[in-house]
Amino acid sequence: MGAGEYCRFGILTASDRASSGEYEDLSGPSIEEFLEETLTSPWEVERVVVPDDEQRIVSSLIDMIDNRGCSVVVTTGGTGPSPRDVTPEATAAVCDKMLPGFAEKMRSISLNYVPTAVLSRQVAGIRGESLIINLPGSPKSIREILDEVFSAVPYCVDLIGGPYITTDSSVVEAFRPAHARRE
């Protein structure tokens, strides 16, 4: 339990309306709240709100990972089919490897709630020693997805050389194979 290592998280909200101030960003805070409830290892968060512009999202992701040292970046918004939805493209552009199974699972969770979850183009991938995960924009969907998939995040971060993240197992049980567990 004391074995958890410090991890910096990034939260990126992609939204024209939230970034112009026309609209309050509720999605970013809902991700932070999830982390608050879930993590037992030490952590800090960097938050940024950017418009739905591919170049702006690309530079923010690079900055969060390469300069600010975030081991996990969670994005929200910009994953739909509309012309302004470009978060998956921006994410793919900065990743070395994609994790298609992560995206498939996130969509299949949302499909339990809404049939239009098939329209989500969200992706997840690896940049260096960091994991990037796209979430949709709605706080309700964000929570539904994180409650289920976050269990795979700590072991993924182990595998790519990041810090050892621990969780409160009454919220989310971090799954690791026996050989990867620290007592």
Add this chain to the structure above:
Amino acid sequence: MGAGEYCRFGILTASDRASSGEYEDLSGPSIEEFLEETLTSPWEVERVVVPDDEQRIVSSLIDMIDNRGCSVVVTTGGTGPSPRDVTPEATAAVCDKMLPGFAEKMRSISLNYVPTAVLSRQVAGIRGESLIINLPGSPKSIREILDEVFSAVPYCVDLIGGPYITTDSSVVEAFRPAHARRE
């Protein structure tokens, strides 16, 4: 209910045998029959039968969307692993954005019926303000898939700037979030 807007649909059958007349196209008509039963907003359909040739499928898709104004094009056939199956490649070639979740869901529906549904390479994607969906060749599979996924089509078309499509909810309920519904 009276809010539905006129929508032009395209149906493209990709089949060497159907296009040479060796074999009657049953797949295209089965898609049209589904539309007949489902749509309550005004619509028309363009139908075309082409051989399993990537360039021919590409030009037909472009013609249906850019010249004939189809907001939704449904293809049938050419999605398997055989060398002549090239519909997904042709579709990807004309799309600006792919919708991987649409394809995942269509395959998972078919997997309830046949284990060889894993062999389907069908895709869905966006070209401009139009949606393209690949279906397999069998009328039975076509119906199984459309019955489930068509619920996401009207809202997708809204999001990409197309007409407001309405359906007979006793056949297929068009799903839209509350803020996107017209009374």
Add this chain to the structure above:
Amino acid sequence: MGAGEYCRFGILTASDRASSGEYEDLSGPSIEEFLEETLTSPWEVERVVVPDDEQRIVSSLIDMIDNRGCSVVVTTGGTGPSPRDVTPEATAAVCDKMLPGFAEKMRSISLNYVPTAVLSRQVAGIRGESLIINLPGSPKSIREILDEVFSAVPYCVDLIGGPYITTDSSVVEAFRPAHARRE
């Protein structure tokens, strides 16, 4: 029953530790054991163990298919998110067509056992008249996946012009549509 045709299978283990002899390859043998129990048509197997090096995996896959005539190559290992996991990239590099549905189904099987199955980047694809399938490294996962998806392998091999494979239906039922069955 007597209609089965001779098929050569390839089994490729990608593992730095197994290839250096630091560790015994248990994954390759577990795939061979599955084939032993399952196939009723005549077959032979080629086995190779290579390090997690993209170029080495690429050349081994090409050699197994183009020179040694394997109609089906099953790989094990190297499908995770770690920097040394490059089997999916090597597989995609030698394939003419990918079969995303195969990969989706394999991951969804593993998700019934471990939530970290979302981290698997395994793919399947076609090179010429041969099918390549990536499996994870653990013998337990290998068996869970093959038990379910192998039913689609014989018909896939039919469709790409390979031999007619038959199975012991008490182990795995080879699924073929009626018109593709030989008595």
